[in-house]
Amino acid sequence: MKFKRLHFLLSAAALLTGCSLFQGDMGDEADDTVEMLEHPRRREIPSLFGPGSxxxxxxxxxxxxxxxxxxxxxxxxxxxxxxxxxxxxxxxxxxxxxxxxxxxxxxxxxxxxxxxxxxxxxxxxxxxxxxxxxxxxxxxxxxxxxxxxxxxxxxxxxxxxx
Amino acid sequence: MLPHVNLPLAAAFLSGALTCSATAAPENAHLPAVMEEFIGGTGLSAGGLVSAALRRSGRINLKTDPLGQHWIIRAGSSAGRIDGALVSPGGKVIFNRHYDLSDMRHNAHAFADDIVEALTGEPGIAFSRVAFVSDRSGSKEVYVCDSDGQQLMQVTRDRGVNASPSMGPGGEIIAFTSYISGFPDVWTIDLSSGERTRIVSAPGTNSGAAFSRDGQRIVLSMTHEGDPEIYVTTNRGGRSKRLTESRSIEFSPAWAPDGERVVFCSDATGSPQLYLVPRRGGDPERLETGIPMCTDPDWSPNGRHIAFTAHRGSERSIALYDIETGRTEIVVKGAADPSWAPDSLHLAAVKDGDLIVYNLHAGRTDRLLTGIGRISEPSWSK
CATH class of the missing domain: 3.30.1330.60 (OmpA-like domain)
Known part of the structure; x- marks a missing residue:
């Protein structure tokens, strides 16, 4: 039972370490994305030059x-x-x-x-x-x-x- | 994919088959090399393509006389595939590779680029491509060609206006401005699949997109907050970060090769000048070029120069700003819209509506494409 608990803790630690490493690898990109804001999109209208206009x-x-x-x-x-x-x-x-x-x-x-x-x-x-x-x-x-x-x-x- | 094995060639190269290291020679040296006659059914044609690509590289001195110390280029070609090797003056096989791409041109260009990189430590340009705009069809469409001007391909067929193309890494994707909706938006097009995606369609004008070297980010001008400012977005668009804030026109951004800074133009002083800004934003720093008007900057892949269009009155020239010394030098008069090749040695530009290529060390300009309409805004894949 103790072994199972230890195994679980080690697995969890490995997983967390892995996640952290993953975030480290992607940190640059992740930071960029956090700093970016959603920009507005142009309200779609039928083409000014197409049918219907x-x-x-x-x-x-x-x-x-x-x-x-x-x-x-x-x-x-x-x-x-x-x-x-x-x-x-x-x-x-x-x-x-x-x-x-x-x-x-x-x-x-x-x-x-x-x-x-x-x-x-x-x-x-x-x-x-x-x-x-x-x-x-x-x-x-x-x-x-x-x-x-x-x-x-x-x-x-x-x-x-x- | 299993490599095709040419037995005689394989036997000839056996001693160096496991060697795959590159020995970088002194940079920019014109290194003497002798190209042996390629063996195999398509050896003659393949040899011609490799030889032409090496001469265009501007870095390899191809000798016909086998006397003296020289590198040896040895290859065989069958059905367009190439087994190619580079041998040092001392007889060591520097690399020995099998090229099995879709056609012989690609194989020859890949081999030539490997030779250039092994001998100089700099990337070759044979495999790179140039995107540009032409009004050849009566409307402004995006085209692409190989670095030797061959394999010309029309990318858009909107019968409208497309502008400001930027080649992504590897030359497989282009970001560009399209008016297909009636408004200037930024689109990407995958050259392999033809898939076209509108990535930025904010209110106002979205234009001047430039891919980062890793292809993950795009820097561009957007006007949705009132006046033209520089923004960074991802290669999928949707979200962006503003890098500049002023009451003037900020336009034509381009990345530093390390992706940490962006060079752009601003007319804050009344006439467009070059500025640098960190990629996360901050105070822009003006570059003192001594030129009254500067537009269309592009940062060399080796980080040493910023090429731009220098305007003096109605005269336009290509100028280089040296990052280390802060000096500016005019290199091609009567030309505009410079774009660096991946080797930082060649520049594509336009002159009299033609696509030209300038060799920085030789000081030579060649016309790459002529007579296919009025060409503008070239972008060389990095």
């Missing part, structure tokens, strides 16, 4: 332009946005903001710069009273030549879920 009006509003590598909205462009926001508040459809940026420095820089630009426009519209959930954004850097100019353009859209 309809681009009702493009070019209805003047695009917001930026100079150089800037993403701050100038006073002149803010006036344009106030007009756009007034129309949007009286209209049920969603608006898709697409942003571009020149890729002369680097393709990756252009992607991130265009995202900042589109977020600047989105925040301005929200500040003017447009409901956040009605504003969709997509930034393309210099990847899609047709939308990759130095600014943010608008399209009134109806997605399949409306």
């Amino acid at each position: 309809e681009r009702l009006r493009g070019g209805h509003f003047p695009p917001v332009k930026f100079s150089g590598n800037g993403w701050q909205i100038s006073k002149e462009e803010t006036v344009k946005l106030k007009t756009t926001a007034r129309w949007l508040k009286g209209n049920p459809h969603r608006v898709l903001l697409t942003a571009g940026a020149s890729g002369s420095e680097s393709a990756e820089y252009a992607r991130q710069l265009s995202d900042l630009r589109v977020q600047s426009v989105r925040q301005t519209l929200i500040g003017e009273g447009v409901a956040a959930e009605r504003i969709l954004t997509a930034s393309y850097g210099a990847d899609i030549p047709s939308v990759s100019f130095e600014g943010v353009s608008f399209a009134i859209i109806r997605t399949g879920e409306e």
Whole structure:
């Protein structure tokens, strides 16, 4: 009986040691995972370009332009946005903001710069009273030549879920 | 898998059959070696492939004259399989291996890489691959080719935009940005199975993914917290840790070879510059390159250099930042988007829309792929 108990204790100790060693081996990875937080996932909507989505009006509003590598909205462009926001508040459809940026420095820089630009426009519209959930954004850097100019353009859209 | 045995060859190699140690010669030495004529049915073709791969390595001096002290490369090939050996000037068999991969190119490249590693202590590049983006089909798709430009393969067929590929370890998996959903998300694709997985789809822009050397982690830019910041996630995505926090644009991260630090670009000073940050986050440290604008950094596998695109006005060049001395040197003018080969000797880059390879020691640039659309954003498997 004593032998069985000793055997059990030794087995348990070995198991614990093994677990500890295992954790030691994986400690680096485990620490990383602990430090990582779940990031949000984009709310899935039907593809903006696929079936069920309809681009009702493009070019209805003047695009917001930026100079150089800037993403701050100038006073002149803010006036344009106030007009756009007034129309949007009286209209049920969603608006898709697409942003571009020149890729002369680097393709990756252009992607991130265009995202900042589109977020600047989105925040301005929200500040003017447009409901956040009605504003969709997509930034393309210099990847899609047709939308990759130095600014943010608008399209009134109806997605399949409306 | 049981090795195929070529009896005459096996007999010839018998004395060294159990020897499998590598003797590292002085680094970067151009070591004289003589390649004997390969025996066997596919010996001639296999020999040609091995010879070409060794010359491309930039590290082996293949002699045709068998006089003097030299290493001997001896092999036989039958049905594409290769039995290959490396013999020292003193007659010692350094290794004697059987190569039985799916085709003769693979066998020849594996043999060539083993020779390079045994003689220099550095990995070879024959078996490595390069991923890149091309608009050849009319849309931006990811392609991959072998390090010699052969075996070109189109990886994505989205008829849309794919960008910023990063080759995972071994060249078997690629992380890349795809707009297939209408938004920039990070996907991985397994080149063997074709299985494609969306790993990061946070709101905003998710791009610039780079695999760590062990393939377990990915560093990338994400904008879901307001502006572009650098994050580390796992190769399955879902969870991430933010490494930077600023009001500027942080982009194009790349790992240090030991995985402890990340180099990235930030325009915090108004124009993109290079910074280092520990992989668990912390205060970024700016690298003083003396270049007005720096983008697209990639850290050499031996840890000694960071290659990047240097911008002076409208001119773009490939520059190297020496980690030890802090000096920056322009090495290729008119080129951009550098990516290190596993040997830390070669760089892939783009010039005039072509894929080029630069040999650091020879100072020579060769065009690897030309005339297949406009190529951008190459990534060499490490």
